[in-house]
Amino acid sequence: MADKLALLIWAATPDRPELVVTPLVHALAGRALDAEVEIHFAGPAVRWLVEGFADQRYASAxxxxxxxxxxxxxxxxxxxxxACGMAAAQWVDAGEDLLAGSRHAGATAFVVRALDPEWRTLTY
Structure with missing residues (x-):
């Protein structure tokens, strides 16, 4: 069984917060199974990584x-x-910081994971 999981969040955008919790729960489930887990945020979904932004959004009423x-x-x-570098350049404003501990990785990094037989990938 593969023990490495890479998730790509691109369609679960800030205007649909109810969509982003599922991949986050899947990431937690992967960690509970001792898998190495990483989440890549692309497009407008990169806004989830802006410091303080996600604290004001809820998946349910x-x-x-x-x-x-x-x-x-x-x-x-x-x-x-x-955070995808191209997405951050487009969707993260000057003066905004990303969550502490988050990193930058381009589209190629996720494609490398998808091509690597040791990794499994999920896209949201």
Whole structure:
């Protein structure tokens, strides 16, 4: 069984916060199974990584946990978060910072994961 999982979040954009929690829960499930897990954020979904942005967004009307809560939980469990450089240039404003601990990786990095037989990839 492969023990490396790379997720790409691109369609779960800030205007649809209910869509982003599922991949974050899948990332946590992967870590619970001791898999190495990384999440790549592309397109407008890169806004989820802007410091403070996700703390004001909720997946449900009950507002139990913010998207920011799920992101921090994933980081605490060892999930690595990557912002696409091209997406960040387009969707992250000057003066905005990304979440502490998040990194930059281009589209090629995710494609490399998809081509590597040791990795499994999921796209949201």
């Amino acid at each position: 009950e507002k139990d946990k913010s998207v920011g809560y799920f992101l921090r939980e994933a980081q605490q469990e060892g999930v690595t978060l990557y």
